[in-house]
Amino acid sequence: MREKHMTKEFQKYGKVLTVSVPMKNDKVNRGFAFVEYENKEIARKAIDAMNGKKWKGRTLAIEVSVPIAAYQSKLDRIVEHTNMTKIDASLPKVLRDEKKEVQAQKDKEEKEKQEYLEKNATKIRK
Numbered sequence: 001m002r003e004k005h006m007t008k009e010f011q012k013y014g015k016v017l018t019v020s021v022p023m024k025n026d027k028v029n030r031g032f033a034f035v036e037y038e039n040k041e042i043a044r045k046a047i048d049a050m051n052g053k054k055w056k057g058r059t060l061a062i063e064v065s066v067p068i069a070a071y072q073s074k075l076d077r078i079v080e081h082t083n084m085t086k087i088d089a090s091l092p093k094v095l096r097d098e099k100k101e102v103q104a105q106k107d108k109e110e111k112e113k114q115e116y117l118e119k120n121a122t123k124i125r126k
Contacts, residue, residue, distance in 0.1 A: 001029050001056065010035045013049060014042030034065060052094045061092030 003019040010016055015038040022030045037043040043064065051062040066074075078089040088096060 001033070003033075005056075006033050006035060009055065010046055010050070013046035014038060059094060059098050061094050063092060 001021060003021050006019045006021060007016050010019070016035060017038060018036040019033060021033040024030055035043075035046070037046065047062045047064070050060050053060050075086055075089045078084060079086050082089070088099075091099065
């Protein structure tokens with residue numbers, strides 16, 4: 001994903017001033033981007049429309065950006081008052097929920113596999 005892709009998608013909601021897609025190296029994006037709109041109303045419209053939507057195979061988590069110190073403080077409070085790790089606390093709720101659903105599905109499949117093996121253990125040994 002590059003700036004041009006983000007601009008094309010997000011300009012549907014209003015005038016985009018800047019788009020920044022931080023990169024790990026010249027070829028791989030870090031999985032997030034910053035989109036700056038002309039005003040807060042347009043930004044809110046984009047957030048409301050795009051947050052939680054699937055786009056290019058990923059679930060989008062759209063939020064208003066805050067200064068890094070405020071962000072770190074928020075993460076520290078979440079970790080202190082919950083049983084979340086800092087990594088989980090840094091994920092937007094929509095992505096935490098998606099992660100839980102994926103894990104629940106894996107757990108269910110593993111349980112079904114174990115039950116099948118236990119039920120059919122004598123047949124499998126023969």
